[in-house]
Amino acid sequence: MNGARLAAVVCYSAVASPTETTPTPPSASPDQALVDALRSHAPGAFEQLVRTRGGRLLAVTRRLLGNEEDARDAVQETFMNAYRSIDRFEGGSLLSTWLHRIAVNVSLMKLRTRKRKPEESLDHLLPAFKDDGHFMERFESGSEPADVRLSRIEEQATVRTAIDELPEHYRTVLLLRDIEGLDTRDVAEQLGITANAVKLRLHRARQALRTLLAPRLGRPDR
Amino acid sequence: MSKMTCRACSDFLADYLDGQLDPGIRATFEVHLDKCRNCRAYLEQYAAVIKAGRCACERENEQAAGALPEELVRAILAAQAERGNTSDA
Numbered sequence: 492m493n494g495a496r497l498a499a500v501v502c503y504s505a506v507a508s509p510t511e512t513t514p515t516p517p518s519a520s521p522d523q524a525l526v527d528a529l530r531s532h533a534p535g536a537f538e539q540l541v542r543t544r545g546g547r548l549l550a551v552t553r554r555l556l557g558n559e560e561d562a563r564d565a566v567q568e569t570f571m572n573a574y575r576s577i578d579r580f581e582g583g584s585l586l587s588t589w590l591h592r593i594a595v596n597v598s599l600m601k602l603r604t605r606k607r608k609p610e611e612s613l614d615h616l617l618p619a620f621k622d623d624g625h626f627m628e629r630f631e632s633g634s635e636p637a638d639v640r641l642s643r644i645e646e647q648a649t650v651r652t653a654i655d656e657l658p659e660h661y662r663t664v665l666l667l668r669d670i671e672g673l674d675t676r677d678v679a680e681q682l683g684i685t686a687n688a689v690k691l692r693l694h695r696a697r698q699a700l701r702t703l704l705a706p707r708l709g710r711p712d713r
Numbered sequence: 714m715s716k717m718t719c720r721a722c723s724d725f726l727a728d729y730l731d732g733q734l735d736p737g738i739r740a741t742f743e744v745h746l747d748k749c750r751n752c753r754a755y756l757e758q759y760a761a762v763i764k765a766g767r768c769a770c771e772r773e774n775e776q777a778a779g780a781l782p783e784e785l786v787r788a789i790l791a792a793q794a795e796r797g798n799t800s801d802a
Binding site: 618620 | 718719720721723724726727728750751752753754755757758759760761762763764765766767768769770772773774775776777778779780781782785786788789790792793796
């Protein structure tokens, strides 16, 4: 493998391992001041927490639950849980990370209580192979790297829409692993499935997402 | 494994990107990748959608920061106040 290609692969490896990145250490902190205010029930502290942190949490719960009413309930529950357990916040992570984790857990709890839907197939979005094991389709590298093209602001709504189009069983795993950064074991535990099932669903979800985004991945310069 | 097909290569993509392939399989995978332009393009696109998903959702989070609907803020504050009153009782 030549040097340039190897460098690209190293870059992809970093992209694909969100759980291996080192979290930013908490700074000496506005967080701590707010946590202290919450612990002492200072007037306005809880409202400040809700107003400054709530928007991001709503974006997370909307993605996971795909339903505005449930997403709002989950945000409310997140803040109530956080307020109740603020004494247990140890400051080992950022306050936003701690809240985010609560929001994900609350959302997963809601997903578990929903009536189970039969698993939808996404076989039609997976690559097809010839008898000799070669891909049926030809894939092209454009003159511009695919990640640069897809990461443009004007493509981001398309990417989010494509994620929303994935069947729920696959979308949830992709969101938890690739977007929220949970590790495979955590996702398996939260969803009550095996680690192998998580890995398989994640791989298929990524393949399906690639197919959905294929029109954006071709050669724009042709 | 002395030779690898595109199908097998596709099955190993996630473990390869996570750095979790057994060294022997990884070597065979990389030999295949070196020879197969189609698999290299597929790998590039597969990795790109992972990164793009993360970028798009992070952007969505940033846009949503500080934008909690006012009626939801009020509902949360009311629920907390009610809970506080209940605890005091």
